[in-house]
Amino acid sequence: MTGNARAAGLMVLGMAFFAIEDLLLKLLAVRLSIGEVLFLHGALGAVLFALLIRLRGQPTGWQGARRPVVLLRSLGEGLTALTFVAALALGDLASVSAITQALPLAMTMGGALILGEHVGWRRWLSVALGFLGVLMIMRPGTEAFHPAALLALASVFFAAMRDLTTRRVPVDVGSGLLTITAFTAIALSGLVLMAVEGQGLRMLDLNQWLLLLACVFVGLAGYQAMVVSVRLADLSLIAPFRYTRLVFALILAVLVLRERPDLWTLAGAGVIVLSGVYAMWREAQLRRRAARRA
Numbered sequence: 103m104t105g106n107a108r109a110a111g112l113m114v115l116g117m118a119f120f121a122i123e124d125l126l127l128k129l130l131a132v133r134l135s136i137g138e139v140l141f142l143h144g145a146l147g148a149v150l151f152a153l154l155i156r157l158r159g160q161p162t163g164w165q166g167a168r169r170p171v172v173l174l175r176s177l178g179e180g181l182t183a184l185t186f187v188a189a190l191a192l193g194d195l196a197s198v199s200a201i202t203q204a205l206p207l208a209m210t211m212g213g214a215l216i217l218g219e220h221v222g223w224r225r226w227l228s229v230a231l232g233f234l235g236v237l238m239i240m241r242p243g244t245e246a247f248h249p250a251a252l253l254a255l256a257s258v259f260f261a262a263m264r265d266l267t268t269r270r271v272p273v274d275v276g277s278g279l280l281t282i283t284a285f286t287a288i289a290l291s292g293l294v295l296m297a298v299e300g301q302g303l304r305m306l307d308l309n310q311w312l313l314l315l316a317c318v319f320v321g322l323a324g325y326q327a328m329v330v331s332v333r334l335a336d337l338s339l340i341a342p343f344r345y346t347r348l349v350f351a352l353i354l355a356v357l358v359l360r361e362r363p364d365l366w367t368l369a370g371a372g373v374i375v376l377s378g379v380y381a382m383w384r385e386a387q388l389r390r391r392a393a394r395r396a
Contacts, residue, residue: 109335112327113343119324121350124195125358126317131191133310135301139191140183140292142306146318148285154322155278167283171270178264179284180291186257193250196363199351200239200371201254206341206378207232208262210385216266225384228377235373238366246366281325341386342379 130139167173189198207229213219214226221229240251271280296302306314331340348371355361363371 106335106339109331109340110343112331112334113340114346116324116327116331117344117347118350119320119327121199121347121354123317123321123324124190124199124351125354126313126320127187128190128195128359130310130313130317131187133313134304134306135296135299136184136188136191137292137295137299137301138303140187140295141289141303142292142314143317144183144285144287144289144292146314147321148282148289150318150322151278151281151285155282167279169272169275171267171272172275172280172283175264175267175271175280176283176287178260178267180287181260182257182264183288184291184295185253185260189250189253189257193248193254194355194361194363195359196352196355196361197239197248197251197367198254199348199355200363200367200374201236201251202258202261203345203348203371203374203378204232204236204255204258205261205265206382207374208258209265210381212259212262212266217269222384222388225381228381228384232374232377232381235370235377238370238373241366246364277329341382345375345378348375 127139127143130143134142186198186202210221210225211229214221236255240255241247268280352363352371355363
């Protein structure tokens with residue numbers, strides 16, 4: 103098996119893990135408050151990932167966590183988790199997963215409007231078509247509209263804020279530290295939500311603990327698979343395979359949750375995926391041209 107094929111396979115495996123994590127988060131959010139799910143998931147994830155780094159003997163560089171750009175990224179991570187888990191708790195897994203696939207398009211738009219990156223008319227057209235697909239899923243003003251769709255869309259823009267900020271993180275700040283601060287931000291967002299709602303922690307039963315542990319371990323496994331995939335091949339080659347997460351999410355939504363996505367949702371998801379794949383392909387093409395000129 104070639105390096106590219108192995109990288110693609112690992113990316114698909116990682117997306118399968120993330121889809122399972124989304125399902126487990128939804129199952130947890132039905133049984134527990136959203137704030138408690140965020141706090142427990144984030145706290146347990148931070149502790150386990152810190153132990154993993156320690157076992158590997160990798161430096162953490164805790165002093166980097168105080169940098170403004172890292173704090174801003176952590177804020178984006180916390181808001182992303184808060185809106186995404188709330189959307190999962192209130193809406194359908196299929197619709198929420200489809201809407202969140204618009205992240206690459208939001209990244210393209212944010213890079214142009216905030217970072218001043220050049221975006222040609224072709225990619226602007228793909229962004230417009232992608233968000234048309236989002237509207238096809240949301241269908242505002244109709245009986246099919248659900249407020250959870252707005253939360254899912256908000257999570258897309260908060261995730262774009264997080265990822266655009268990541269581009270400004272200095273190279274001496276390790277990815278391990280960013281992951282730990284991300285989990286910590288998720289836990290803090292849960293604490294804030296519980297404080298606002300006047301809720302406390304409830305005792306979990308055995309099934310809930312098993313769901314929580316499975317959720318964290320599956321998420322960490324997905325993260326590791328994605329990291330190894332990115333190291334094995336060029337990102338432009340394997341990035342389109344991230345959309346397999348939607349395929350797995352749709353399968354789980356139908357088989358486990360008995361959801362029945364309608365044609366508008368499936369068509370909108372298809373438009374989002376095609377637009378996102380084109381935008382990523384076009385960006386990779388332009389980068390290769392710039393590299394040849396240089």
